Amino acid sequence: MDTRVPEIKTVDAPDGLEGAGFFATSMEKVVGMARANSLWPLPFATSCCGIEFMATMGSRYDISRFGSERPSFSPRQADLLMVMGTIAKKMAPIVKQVYEQMAEPRWVLAMGACASSGGIFDTYSVLQGIDRIIPVDVYVPGCPPRPEQVIDGLMRIQDLARNESIRRRNSPEYQALLASYNIK
Numbered sequence: 001m002d003t004r005v006p007e008i009k010t011v012d013a014p015d016g017l018e019g020a021g022f023f024a025t026s027m028e029k030v031v032g033m034a035r036a037n038s039l040w041p042l043p044f045a046t047s048c049c050g051i052e053f054m055a056t057m058g059s060r061y062d063i064s065r066f067g068s069e070r071p072s073f074s075p076r077q078a079d080l081l082m083v084m085g086t087i088a089k090k091m092a093p094i095v096k097q098v099y100e101q102m103a104e105p106r107w108v109l110a111m112g113a114c115a116s117s118g119g120i121f122d123t124y125s126v127l128q129g130i131d132r133i134i135p136v137d138v139y140v141p142g143c144p145p146r147p148e149q150v151i152d153g154l155m156r157i158q159d160l161a162r163n164e165s166i167r168r169r170n171s172p173e174y175q176a177l178l179a180s181y182n183i184k
Contacts, residue, residue: 027166032162037066039154040072042080046085047084047085052150053111076103081107092127095130105169110136111140112143116139137157140152140153
């Protein structure tokens with residue numbers, strides 16, 4: 001049994017002005033720091049990648065160190081959609097509906113070869129990557145990916161959340177991206 005104590009993650013303060021008894025920074029940096037360290041994932045797991053996600057939630061890898069210890073099974077309370085495993089074409093409208101029900105800002109992580117590209121299942125019934133129906137922010141490769149890879153993917157999502165402008169979601173470029181997926 002591994003008896004090492006896991007490293008505790010500390011959050012660095014954003015750039016700003018410091019003095020005796022005060023700290024000042026921009027609202028955008030504070031919001032980014034809060035978003036990055038309080039992601040609520042919605043796991044959409046269909047196959048073996050879901051088992052690896054369960055291992056990531058366990059005490060050995062402890063995804064709660066990153067502020068994601070509360071998986072949400074309601075899209076209205078989640079801001080990170082983690083699609084794991086094989087997605088059949090019949091399930092594609094459901095995945096898209098779940099994505100549309102999530103509030104902005106929302107991020108998508110495609111976990112494993114099947115969610116990213118259809119994997120070894122190049123058949124008529126398997127969707128060849130979820131990026132055909134919804135925009136994907138981070139791809140985690142592997143079949144199935146190791147928990148360390150899942151944590152690395154989550155950390156990439158945190159980087160996106162931390163550095164994203166508050167106004168990006170209202171930009172014409174973002175609206176055009178959603179329109180290209182036929183998402184309102």
